[in-house]
Amino acid sequence: MFCIQCEQSNKGGCSVKIGSCGKTDDVADLQDVLLRVMLGVSTFAHRAAQKGARDAEVDAFVPNAWFTTLTNVNFDEGRFLDLIADALEIRARAANLAEAAGADLSNLPQPAVWEPGVTREDLLASAPKAGIQKLLDRDGPTVNGLRALILYGLKGCAAYAEHARVLGSEADAVSAAFHEIAAFLATDPTDVDSLVGQSLKVGEVNLKVMELLDAGNTGRFGHPEVTHVRMTPKAGKCLLVSGHDLGDLARQSRRRQLVILKALPRAA
Ligand code: SF4
Secondary structure (H helix, E strand, O other), X not given: OOEOOOOOOOOOOEXXXXXXXXXXXXXXXXXXXXXXXXXXXXXXXXXXXXXXXXXXXXXXXXXXXXXXXXXXXXXXXXXXXXXXXXXXXXXXXHHHHHHXXXXXXXXXXXXXXXXXXXXXXXXXXXXXXXXXHHHHHHHHHHHHHHHHHHHHHHHHHHHHHHHHHHOOOOOHHHHHHHHHHHHHHHOOOOOHHHHHHHHHHHHHHHHXXXXXXXXXXXXXXXXXXXXXXXXXXXXXXXXXXXXXXXXXXXXXXHHHHHHHHHHOOOOO
C-alpha cells in the first residue's frame, strides 16, 4: 500500500498494512488496479466521443466505480474483485464502441491495453504497476502531486455525479468531460502546464456536477425550507441520513412500506 489520498493519515500518507482509515493494503492495491483500468475505459470512451459515439452503460459505470475508491466508501475486498472484472468488461465494451465509431485507436496508453489478470493473486501481483509510488519515483513530487490532484479531483466529481445519477440527474457533457480528463491522465502526463490546465478543468466539471446534484435533489424533493426541529435528545435508535442519501432513503422507505403492506392481514 502507498496511499496519499486524504488527511486522515497523520504521516502524510499510509504505507503500512492498514491505513489510518482502516483500509487494508490489499484493498488499497485493488483500488489502484481498478482505477488504472478505469483510465483505460475513459480512453476508449473519449475517443468514441470524438466521433460522436457514447454508451450510457459505460457512462453510468464510471462514476460508481471511481466513487468506491474514495476514503471510507468501501473496504470490501470481494466487491473490488467484482468491480475490476466488470471494469475489464466495460473497457472492452468502450473499445468496441470506439472501433465501431471509426475512432483512431493508435498510440493507446498502458491503461487501455493493460491486462492485470483475473484471480485475486494475479491482481495483487499487478498492483505495483498501477500504484502511484512507481511514478512518484520516476517523475518526482511536483508532477506526481499534480497528477494526484487531478485523480482525487475526479474522484470527488465521480462521487457527486453518482449521487446525482441515483436521483436521475445525468448529463452527457459531464460524462464526456470526465472521460477527456481521465484519458489525459491515462497517458501518465509530465508536462506541468498541461497538468495545471487539466486540474482547472476538473474544477469546471465539478461545478457542473454540483448543478446536476442540486437539480436532482430539488427536482425530486423541492427546495430546502427553514423549519422547526426538536433539539432535545430522545432515548432510542436513530438513523443519520446526509443530504446526499435522500434518494436512497426514499427508495428504502417505499420498500419498507411495501414490506409492511405485504405483512398486513388481508381485509376480509
Ligand atoms: S485513504 Fe486511508 S489509507 Fe489512504 S491516506 Fe487516507 S487514511 Fe491513509
